[in-house]
Amino acid sequence: xxxVQPDVKGSLRRRDSAGDEEETGAVRSVAxxxxxxxxxxxxxxxxxxxxxxxATAYFLKHGYQGASINAMARSSGISKExxxxxFSSKKQLFEAVIGxxxxxxxxxxxxxxxxxxxxxxxEALITVAETVLGVVTTDRALALxxxxxxxxxxxxxxxxxxxxxxxxQAFAAFEDIFKSHQxxxxxxxxVLSRHLLAMISWRVMLERECAMIxxxxxxxxxxxxxxxxxxxxxxxxxxx
Numbered sequence: 242x243x244x245v246q247p248d249v250k251g252s253l254r255r256r257d258s259a260g261d262e263e264e265t266g267a268v269r270s271v272a273x274x275x276x277x278x279x280x281x282x283x284x285x286x287x288x289x290x291x292x293x294x295x296a297t298a299y300f301l302k303h304g305y306q307g308a309s310i311n312a313m314a315r316s317s318g319i320s321k322e323x324x325x326x327x328f329s330s331k332k333q334l335f336e337a338v339i340g341x342x343x344x345x346x347x348x349x350x351x352x353x354x355x356x357x358x359x360x361x362x363x364e365a366l367i368t369v370a371e372t373v374l375g376v377v378t379t380d381r382a383l384a385l386x387x388x389x390x391x392x393x394x395x396x397x398x399x400x401x402x403x404x405x406x407x408x409x410q411a412f413a414a415f416e417d418i419f420k421s422h423q424x425x426x427x428x429x430x431x432v433l434s435r436h437l438l439a440m441i442s443w444r445v446m447l448e449r450e451c452a453m454i455x456x457x458x459x460x461x462x463x464x465x466x467x468x469x470x471x472x473x474x475x476x477x478x479x480x481x
Contacts, residue, residue, distance in 0.1 A: 289327050295319055297338045301384050305335055305392045335392070336402050342385060343407050346376040350414045357414075362422045362478070363470055369418065370441050370466040371459075373411045378456050383449060411438065425478045433477060441469050 295317040299308055310331055314321040328334040349372050357365040376382060386403075393400025412434050419430035426433060445465065448454045457465070 286327075288323060292319060292324050292327055292334075293338060293341050296324075296334050297342070297385075300335060300338060300388060301381070305331075305388055306395075310334070332396065332399065336399065339385070339389060339399075339403050340406060342382075343376075343410075346372070347406065347410055350410050354414060354417055357418050358421055362418065362425065363474060365418045366415070366437065366470045366473075367463075367466050369411070369414045370437075370470065371462055373438075374441070374457070374462045374466065375459075378445075378449065378462070380456060427479075428477055436477065437470075437473050440473055441466065 295313060299313045299316070303312075308331065310321055310324055313319075314324060324334065328337060350369070353369055353372060357368070360368065377386070389400060389403045393403075412431075415434040415437055416430045419426070419433045423430065428436075445454070445457075449456075
């Protein structure tokens, strides 16, 4: 193993969508915002983006519990009315911040799903793994994730919202790859996805959270991912 280990989000598991509760109005609004940010034909309002910029910086500085709409408005110069025009509560605003942070990540995974079918298995796995690592290893991503985990203790639906639009997307991307190569393993595609994400993420995530390593460079991520994928292929796939 390389002496430098990059970071990544923890291992994933898929929730049974049949057991999910019906989305609230707030979550539907956040979903609409995510669509508007990721589709070229729908451009978010400049003021809405400004509110999200301010809110993101404020949450990262003060935490969720330490933030208030009133204080956010006073410190930023944006009126409270402008904030409430787009977001009906602090919780909805926080979920929108999470959603916007993951828009580019989701779009990249969607684009990869089309091109992965033209790659061999190893290269497809490496490409998706690098995409996931590139999103979750930054200091900003770590800080936001800590806020999400902390608030999820009080409001589980915040954590569930993040899981659905973040980690679950990575899980699905890997699962789609394995489904396209079902003849190469005796394991179920969902099982393979869980195992690979765990191998890629567990150690480096722990080291990042414990401040053992800095955010990895692209070259460091590539070396780590290639090494893990090679070990994974030897352990879980049939030899050719």
